[in-house]
Amino acid sequence: VNSTTQDEITSYVEAVRAALAGLPEATRDELLEDLPEHLAEVQAEGTGTLSERLGTPEAYAAELRATAGYVGGFPDPPPAGAWVSPREAWANVQRVLGRADVRVGPVIGYERASDFLVLLRPAWWLLRGYLVAMAIVVFFDGGADRGLLPRLGGSTLLSLMLLAGCLIVSILIGKRAGSWAVWPRYALRAGTVVLVLFAFSGFVTADREVRDDSYVGVNTSFDSNPYSNVQDVYVYDSHGNLVPGARLFDQDGSPIQLGQGYPATCVDPDTGESTPSHSMGYPYCPQNAPFIAPSAGTPQPAVSASPGSTVPALPDPSGSVGAAAPSGSATTVRPSVSPSVSRSGDSGNGK
Amino acid sequence: VHRVDTTQLLKGVLDLAVLAALREEDGYGYDILRRLRGAGLEDVGDASVYGTLRRLFNAGFLNTYVVPSDEGPHRKYYGLNPAGRTELQRSGKVWHGFASIMDDLLRERETA
Numbered sequence: 001v002n003s004t005t006q007d008e009i010t011s012y013v014e015a016v017r018a019a020l021a022g023l024p025e026a027t028r029d030e031l032l033e034d035l036p037e038h039l040a041e042v043q044a045e046g047t048g049t050l051s052e053r054l055g056t057p058e059a060y061a062a063e064l065r066a067t068a069g070y071v072g073g074f075p076d077p078p079p080a081g082a083w084v085s086p087r088e089a090w091a092n093v094q095r096v097l098g099r100a101d102v103r104v105g106p107v108i109g110y111e112r113a114s115d116f117l118v119l120l121r122p123a124w125w126l127l128r129g130y131l132v133a134m135a136i137v138v139f140f141d142g143g144a145d146r147g148l149l150p151r152l153g154g155s156t157l158l159s160l161m162l163l164a165g166c167l168i169v170s171i172l173i174g175k176r177a178g179s180w181a182v183w184p185r186y187a188l189r190a191g192t193v194v195l196v197l198f199a200f201s202g203f204v205t206a207d208r209e210v211r212d213d214s215y216v217g218v219n220t221s222f223d224s225n226p227y228s229n230v231q232d233v234y235v236y237d238s239h240g241n242l243v244p245g246a247r248l249f250d251q252d253g254s255p256i257q258l259g260q261g262y263p264a265t266c267v268d269p270d271t272g273e274s275t276p277s278h279s280m281g282y283p284y285c286p287q288n289a290p291f292i293a294p295s296a297g298t299p300q301p302a303v304s305a306s307p308g309s310t311v312p313a314l315p316d317p318s319g320s321v322g323a324a325a326p327s328g329s330a331t332t333v334r335p336s337v338s339p340s341v342s343r344s345g346d347s348g349n350g351k
Numbered sequence: 352v353h354r355v356d357t358t359q360l361l362k363g364v365l366d367l368a369v370l371a372a373l374r375e376e377d378g379y380g381y382d383i384l385r386r387l388r389g390a391g392l393e394d395v396g397d398a399s400v401y402g403t404l405r406r407l408f409n410a411g412f413l414n415t416y417v418v419p420s421d422e423g424p425h426r427k428y429y430g431l432n433p434a435g436r437t438e439l440q441r442s443g444k445v446w447h448g449f450a451s452i453m454d455d456l457l458r459e460r461e462t463a
Binding site: 030031035042044054060061063064065066090099214 | 362363367379380381395396398399401402403405406408409410411414415416417418423424425427432434
């Protein structure tokens with residue numbers, strides 16, 4: 001549109017406006033709102049000036065006035081109040097949607113966004129069939145067996161048949177609903193609203209359940225340290241005697257901290273009485289030792305321990321290794337215990 | 352005495368004519384004018400179509416959108432919304448009823 005044609009349009013519109021001078025301004029503005037664009041379309045369609053093709057602006061104004069439905073004087077412009085008739089509100093909504101339709105379309109590579117949405121129709125039919133199947137199961141089965149398949153009575157075969165049936169019916173409805181009468185179509189829409197609400201609640205529930213599951217998973221992984229329940233450490237020498245005040249170190253000489261740490265508190269297993277521990281090393285609570293080594297050198301489990309339990313290091317005094325250690329010194333020597341404490345030969349000969 | 356001519360009759364049914372012209376396909380102002388003239392309503396003026404479209408739109412019967420064009424101006428398309436389709440059906444029935452009454456009347460006159 002070059003400037004001369006634009007000027008022609010502007011002057012034509014102004015002349016029409018002048019000819020409609022008797023009207024309330026709001027009405028007139030509304031009537032002329034789209035006229036420049038419309039005249040530009042007219043101009044693009046043929047040759048000749050606007051006046052040649054449309055008649056004088058005055059005649060145009062008279063025709064406009066007559067056909068705009070306000071013969072015999074325009075009614076008062078609608079009150080600019082808050083109340084908008086539902087139909088008007090709906091028209092406004094449609095206008096906004098229409099604009100959004102055209103604006104969004106190019107962003108996703110289509111002329112109008114609705115062009116793209118129309119392509120999704122069969123996808124919606126499938127989704128609708130699935131949702132109906134799920135709704136049927138929840139309705140009749142109470143949704144006790146919740147999963148992603150519509151399981152009726154826990155049978156996978158039955159659920160697949162139900163799903164297939166619902167999909168087929170939904171597709172058939174989708175293909176034929178266009179030719180339905182008004183009331184069935186309203187019913188279909190109402191059903192769609194219900195289904196969308198159902199799907200939304202189902203989505204929220206499923207989302208929450210998945211998140212709760214992963215939360216439990218994180219919790220269990222915290223338990224991976226097998227020593228997390230160790231409260232005290234009891235070191236026995238090759239003769240089954242409890243080593244008092246033992247210290248544990250790793251290969252770098254760093255102390256190994258197990259149990260409660262210093263200062264510790266001892267709880268009498270029988271009375272439940274707690275007393276502070278005075279031991280700087282392990283065990284903190286010698287009185288709670290699981291095995292009591294008698295002076296004769298034969299260790300007696302205080303509690304009956306199964307063979308696979310925590311006492312493989314408990315030495316057999318009659319064994320060959322134990323025999324190599326001088327039995328007299330075992331009670332007096334305080335070996336510095338390292339994690340390889342189970343090699344009783346080392347500890348026995350230490351210092 | 353009102354002499355019957357198309358211009359006079361058209362005033363009463365222009366809304367219906369424009370709705371009907373949009374039944375199959377959306378269109379912009381000049382396009383609709385061409386459809387009406389092509390259908391035989393040669394007396395329809397441009398201002399009538401423009402004014403009718405404005406009015407039908409304000410009454411909530413039409414939706415509208417702008418289609419950009421490389422050559423020439425953007426075009427404002429109008430289409431029937433559900434309310435417009437309902438109105439088309441309703442007005443169409445009124446018209447058919449009215450037309451058949453007129454047909455009957457005229458036939459009686461002619462045969463009498």
